[in-house]
Amino acid sequence: MNEIQIFCPATIANVSCGFDVLGLCLESVGDEMTITKTDRMGVRITDIIGANLPLEAEKNVAGVAALSLLHHLLPNCGFDIKITKNIKAGSGIGSSAASAAGAVYGINKLLGSPLTDKELIYFAMQGEALASGSPHADNVSPALLGGFTLVRSYDPLDVIAITAPPELYVTVIHPQIELKTKDARSVLKENISLKKATIQCGNLGGLISGLYTQNYDLIGRCLHDELVEPVRSILIPKFAELKEAAKQAGALGGGISGSGPSVFALSRGETTARKAAEAFAAIMQQTSVPFEAHVSAINPTGIKIM
Amino acid sequence: MNEIQIFCPATIANVSCGFDVLGLCLESVGDEMTITKTDRMGVRITDIIGANLPLEAEKNVAGVAALSLLHHLLPNCGFDIKITKNIKAGSGIGSSAASAAGAVYGINKLLGSPLTDKELIYFAMQGEALASGSPHADNVSPALLGGFTLVRSYDPLDVIAITAPPELYVTVIHPQIELKTKDARSVLKENISLKKATIQCGNLGGLISGLYTQNYDLIGRCLHDELVEPVRSILIPKFAELKEAAKQAGALGGGISGSGPSVFALSRGETTARKAAEAFAAIMQQTSVPFEAHVSAINPTGIKIM
Known part of the structure; x- marks a missing residue:
C-alpha cells in the first residue's frame, strides 16, 4: 500500500466538566486526507482544499506532526499529504487536531503500523503545539482513538479510551x-x-x-x-x-x-x-x-x- | 421485627485523588449496633461499649442521625440504641459515620424500610454534622451503600454507587x-x-x-x-x-x-x-x-x- 485516503474526524475537547482532560470524537464531521508514500525523503503538503493554510511542512500542523513521527521512525521514504479541510479553522471542534492526527495515522498505516494508535498521540500533539502554543492531547486523542478519551496525565502521557453510550x-x-x-x-x-x-x-x-x-x-x-x-x-x-x-x-x-x-x-x-x-x-x-x-x-x- | 442487630462498617473517605467526593466501605472492620423498637417515643442511647461517648441522644452522632430520621418519618414509637464501638473515634476511618449510618439504617429497617438506603444518606449526614461541624456524606454514603461511592453533588444531594473490582x-x-x-x-x-x-x-x-x-x-x-x-x-x-x-x-x-x-x-x-x-x-x-x-x-x- 503506497497511498491511503482517510477521514479525519472533528472532536470536542473539554466536554463541560472535563476541562483539559476529556474529549470526544464526532462521526459525521471531518476532513479528508490522502497520504502517498514517495521516494523523496521528508514531508510535502501538496494541496490544501477548503482552507488557506501554509503548505510549508514546518509551518503546517499536519506537516509538523508528520515530521515528528518521521524523526522517530526514520523510514527510508517520504510522504506527500493532500488535505481537504471541511472543519473550519478556529471553530473549536479540533480542526488542527484532525490534520495532525490524520497525518500520523496515515503515515503509520503506510509503514505497516509500527506504532499503536495510542502511541501516535504524542506525535500528533507536536502538530497541536504549532497550532495553539501547547502540545495538548485532548483533541488528537479522541481523533485517534474514537469515543471519549481522558487525558489522565501528560508526564508520563497516559490516555484512557472510554466507549460512548450508543444512543x-x-x-x-x-x-x-x-x-x-x-x-x-x-x-x-x-x-x-x-x-x-x-x-x-x-x-x-x-x-x-x-x-x-x-x-x-x-x-x-x-x-x-x-x-x-x-x-x-x-x-x-x-x-x-x-x-x-x-x-x-x-x-x-x-x-x-x-x-x-x-x-x-x-x-x-x-x-x-x-x-x-x-x-x-x-x-x-x-x-x-x-x-x-x-x-x-x-x-x-x-x-x-x- | 422489634429488634435488629447490625454490623456498621468502617469507611475510607477521600481515597487519594477523590478529596471530598469519593469513599469506600470496609468489610472486616466495624461497630455493632442493637436497635430496639419501644413504646417510649424518641431515641435513647442505652449503652456504649468500647468508647467513652455521650449517651444523651442530642449529643451523640447516632442519636442525632436517628432523631433527624424520626423527625421526618414521625413513627408512633421510639428506639433504644446499644452500640459496641470497635472503630476508634478520631482514627479517620469513619467512626462517627458508622454510628450515624447504623442508627438510620436500623430504624428504617424496623419501620419496614419506608426509605431506600440512598435516601437515608441525608439523615446520617446530620449525625456527621455533630461530629465534624459539617454534614458531609463521604463516609456515610459508602457505609450505607457499600463499594465505592461518589458524592457528585450536595445541592441537590446526588450520590453514585460504584462496584469495587473483586480483587x-x-x-x-x-x-x-x-x-x-x-x-x-x-x-x-x-x-x-x-x-x-x-x-x-x-x-x-x-x-x-x-x-x-x-x-x-x-x-x-x-x-x-x-x-x-x-x-x-x-x-x-x-x-x-x-x-x-x-x-x-x-x-x-x-x-x-x-x-x-x-x-x-x-x-x-x-x-x-x-x-x-x-x-x-x-x-x-x-x-x-x-x-x-x-x-x-x-x-x-x-x-x-x-
Whole structure:
C-alpha cells in the first residue's frame, strides 16, 4: 500500500466538566486526507482544499506532526499529504487536531503500523503545539482513538479510551466569530477555590460513571463546568441562551466546545439532537453572526480509512 | 421485627485523588449496633461499649442521625440504641459515620424500610454534622451503600454507587495520635491552581474508569492526590515512608484515610494487602507511636444485618 485516503474526524475537547482532560470524537464531521508514500525523503503538503493554510511542512500542523513521527521512525521514504479541510479553522471542534492526527495515522498505516494508535498521540500533539502554543492531547486523542478519551496525565502521557453510550448524540453550533485559543486561555483564572475544584471533580467523576453505566440522566446532571465556562462563556455570543435552548429542546446538557466559539449539546437519540440543532439555530438567527450547525453520532473508532 | 442487630462498617473517605467526593466501605472492620423498637417515643442511647461517648441522644452522632430520621418519618414509637464501638473515634476511618449510618439504617429497617438506603444518606449526614461541624456524606454514603461511592453533588444531594473490582483489598494503618478533623481541615489551602485542579480531575476520572474496567494498574496510577495530601500529610508521622513502604510491598498505591491520621493502601489480592500491612507496621515500629493495622476486602453492600 503506497497511498491511503482517510477521514479525519472533528472532536470536542473539554466536554463541560472535563476541562483539559476529556474529549470526544464526532462521526459525521471531518476532513479528508490522502497520504502517498514517495521516494523523496521528508514531508510535502501538496494541496490544501477548503482552507488557506501554509503548505510549508514546518509551518503546517499536519506537516509538523508528520515530521515528528518521521524523526522517530526514520523510514527510508517520504510522504506527500493532500488535505481537504471541511472543519473550519478556529471553530473549536479540533480542526488542527484532525490534520495532525490524520497525518500520523496515515503515515503509520503506510509503514505497516509500527506504532499503536495510542502511541501516535504524542506525535500528533507536536502538530497541536504549532497550532495553539501547547502540545495538548485532548483533541488528537479522541481523533485517534474514537469515543471519549481522558487525558489522565501528560508526564508520563497516559490516555484512557472510554466507549460512548450508543444512543449519545452530539449537536454543535459554530458561531462564526474569531476566537483564538490563546485569547480563550488568557481569560482563565490561574487560581480557583478548592471548593470549586471539588465540585468539578464530583461532576467529572459522575460523567465518567455515567458513560460506563450508560446512564443518560447522570451524564446530563454532570454537564456542569464550575471552573472555566463561567469566565470563558462571556466570549461567546448568546452562550447562556444557546445552552438553555438546547436543554429546553430535550438535550441532556452542553457547554463550550474546546475553547470555543462552538457550543455543543449532548442528547439521547438523534431526534433530540436534531431538535437541539434547531433550537441552537433559532437563537443564532436572533443575531447577525453567521453560523453552522452539525448533528453527529459519537464516532467509536476515530480516524477511518475511506 | 422489634429488634435488629447490625454490623456498621468502617469507611475510607477521600481515597487519594477523590478529596471530598469519593469513599469506600470496609468489610472486616466495624461497630455493632442493637436497635430496639419501644413504646417510649424518641431515641435513647442505652449503652456504649468500647468508647467513652455521650449517651444523651442530642449529643451523640447516632442519636442525632436517628432523631433527624424520626423527625421526618414521625413513627408512633421510639428506639433504644446499644452500640459496641470497635472503630476508634478520631482514627479517620469513619467512626462517627458508622454510628450515624447504623442508627438510620436500623430504624428504617424496623419501620419496614419506608426509605431506600440512598435516601437515608441525608439523615446520617446530620449525625456527621455533630461530629465534624459539617454534614458531609463521604463516609456515610459508602457505609450505607457499600463499594465505592461518589458524592457528585450536595445541592441537590446526588450520590453514585460504584462496584469495587473483586480483587481490590484495603490495608489501613492507624497511628494512634490525636488529629481532629477540624484541625486537618484548617491546614488546607482555600485556593489552588487551575493546573493542579486539572491534574486532580485527570486522576479522579482515571480512578473511576479503573474501577469500572477492573484495571488495577490504572487504579494504582491514579492514586495521586495533588491538592490535599501535600499539606495534610505533614500532620501524620512517617506518612511518606508509610506510603512508599506499601508500594514497595506491592500495593497499587495509597494515601490519607479521610482527614487522617490513618493511612490506607489499595492492593490487588489479599496476600499483597497483608504484605502492605507488614510494611506499614515495620515503619511504625521505628516510632514510639502505638498503632493498629487492618486488612480488609471491600464491602460490597455496606451495613449488614447480623
